[in-house]
Amino acid sequence: MIFKCKNCGGNSLYHPEKKAMWCPHCDGLNSEEIVDGSSMEICPNCGAPLENVGEHTSALKCAHCGTYIILNERVEGSNKPDLILPFHISREKAEEAMKKEFGKRLFTPASFLSHSSLECMEGSYVPFWLYDYRSLIDYEGKATRVHVYTRGDTEYTETSHYRVVRKMEVDFDKIPADASRRMEDDVMDLMEPYEYQALENFQVKYLSGFE
Ligand SMILES: [Zn+2]
Ligand SMILES: [Zn+2]
Known part of the structure; x- marks a missing residue:
């Protein structure tokens, strides 16, 4: 269509x-x-x-x-x-931002900001999975508490050792995972965190x- x-x-x-x-x-x-x-x-x-x-x-x-x-x-x-996170800056604003960011950089190739390169710029949507999950976590650790005090002319160091055991229930909401093979994962990671408040149906x- x-x-x-x-x-x-x-x-x-x-x-x-x-x-x-x-x-x-x-x-x-x-x-x-x-x-x-x-x-x-x-x-x-x-x-x-x-x-x-x-x-x-x-x-x-x-x-x-x-x-x-x-x-x-x-x-x-x-x-x-x-859901979709609609684009919220125009092409003109994106070009301005590119020029501002890369215009003064010493090693930017001359053709990078040329009219013809910017003409080729396209806005792309990238598919994402959003995961919600509930995790039950058991963890165990060793802890120490060090207490230093002086009595008379002597300084004492007292170290207490503890075994710490905790159970936790953690809920995660909308954890993003890039669902596109074409987009490099590390490039997509640079854009996080995403503005979830701008998500639309x-x-x-x-x-x-x-x-
Ligand atoms: Zn056509
Ligand atoms: Zn018209």
């Missing part, structure tokens, strides 16, 4: 800062309608063959016309995610404009 603007036929995209669907062609807000594409092989907008559909791809950009396509069957039924529209 694709989201098409009812006013001008442009591709409506989710705009992170407006928190709404937005048409980059006519600046229309929430003017989208869904155009269903029945196949995973061709672009519903221009009919070009989709060449970059991976085994688990659910959203992609048509290499021919640049339309953002969502492969419905990959995000429906048992494939439907429960999954809606397909959040994918429009992203991969």
Whole structure:
């Protein structure tokens, strides 16, 4: 499926800062309608063959016309995610942040921040499992308590040794585990902790404009 603007036929995209669907062609807000594409092989907008559909791809950009396509069957039924952390900065803000962060670094390759490199930047969603679990923990340790005191001219050191035994019940809520083989785990770890308070119930529209 694709989201098409009812006013001008442009591709409506989710705009992170407006928190709404937005048409980059006519600046229309929430003017989208869904155009269903029945196949995973061709672009519903221009009919070009989709060449970059991976085994688990659910959203992609048509290499021919640049339309953002969502492969419905990959995000429906048992494939439907429960929650999504929608993008909250725009492409322009992301570019600004990149320039600010890397612009003054001595070893940044000259092409890294070039117009053509930034043009290629795409926002990607990465699937995650969230685990809740209850753990029962038994632990045993050795502890010492040292007490130093002086009596008369003599300093005494008294060390008490304890065997410490504890039982604990610990509940973990929403522990994230990156469910993508394509994204490096250590790269994903850099982004933690995630802003759980910004989690939303999954809606397909959040994918429009992203991969
Ligand atoms: Zn429009
Ligand atoms: Zn196309």
